[in-house]
Amino acid sequence: MSRSPAIANRAAEFDVDAVLAAVDTVVLSAARPVALHEPRLGARERELVLDCIDTNWVSSAGKYVTQFEQMVAAATGARHAIAIVNGTAALHAALLLEGVQANDEVILPTITFVATANAVSHAGAIPHLVDSTWDTLGLDPVALDAHLAQISVRSNGETMNRETGRRLRAIVPVHIFGHPVDMAPLNAVAEKYGLVVVEDATESLGSTWNGQACGTFGHSAVLSFNGNKIITTGGGGMILTNDDEHARHARHFTSTAKKSHAWSFDHDEIAYNYRLPNINAALGCAQMERLSTMVEAKRELAERYLEVFKDFPNAGIFREPEGARSNYWLNTLVIDREFAGERDRLLAALHAHGIHARPLWTPMHMLPMYQNCPRSRLPVAEDMSTRCVNLPSSPFLAASEQARANKS
């Protein structure tokens, strides 16, 4: 079932030097060390940020916040986009806005960045960890359905975990490394069990599934514009939704629930100060102008990795799932199972060689604060987390981008 390279290409030894040579032929003359993912900032970013300084509009009101929201809404096709200070805060607020309450359980993949689980904890809820698929690395809807059939029970219109007695409230699929989760079957499972879907689309701005953008499949979704993401605002995030009333509430709830009035300071619920400052949004506007160029460059880079590692013995590059057009946020080398033990030797050699590769995140169920969380069987996560290595994926590493930079 695994997408490992063909058996015919197996060699008896894992050739670390051959991996280094292959990566060199992809990243070409890029200055060493080569970072995993670097932002690209230029004259346009400088211009818009200076405009904030020159006009004194640096804080959480200002034209760039609105403009940035409109650009992201237009790029994704979401009806509403609400700019937030960072992706973790966006997910925290999004979960509360969807009615997640203290002691609820929220389903998420154990393979994710820790922020997904932390946001659930910040909401007072308990992460319920589930498995991924081999071909998306993201949440497995079929396995989830089987798991829920076993552990859940309907009671007073709610879905309860019969083993813990807690309410199951939401599912947070994560589009890992930009590769879309198979959302149609996942939404069907969510509907069957009365759970709300909040997409963690923090890694997948610019990715689509059958032409539909990641971040528009759930009732709401979150993006991140951290420094290592596909576009950056320094730090930043976004909540997306097509629901007008939900969007209104999201805006209100993340800006201290202040009732709109010319001078009076009146608030109608306990809320958050989570809105994105104008100076960060200015960066975001300049970055959004580059989004499609960045996605093209990253897809070109991924093609190159795929080509160079095509007949490679004992490892291969993870390819976007069928039907998906991935932003290939991070390229991933998947080592054949029998050579998983070579991963750390490979990572050490890559670093010594000036290539800042890294392993998959430690799965959530292996972190001390989440090791006792409820969970399903996790065979794919347990296997894949031992043998994936992310390779440098900055858009400027694409050959055409390097050629252009060398000319100018």
Ligand SMILES: *Cc1c(COP(=O)(O)O)cnc(C)c1O
């Ligand atoms: C980056 C990221 C986040 C959090 O975003 P921040 O802006 O860094 O807070 C959440 N989930 C995943 C999967 C991420 O990769």
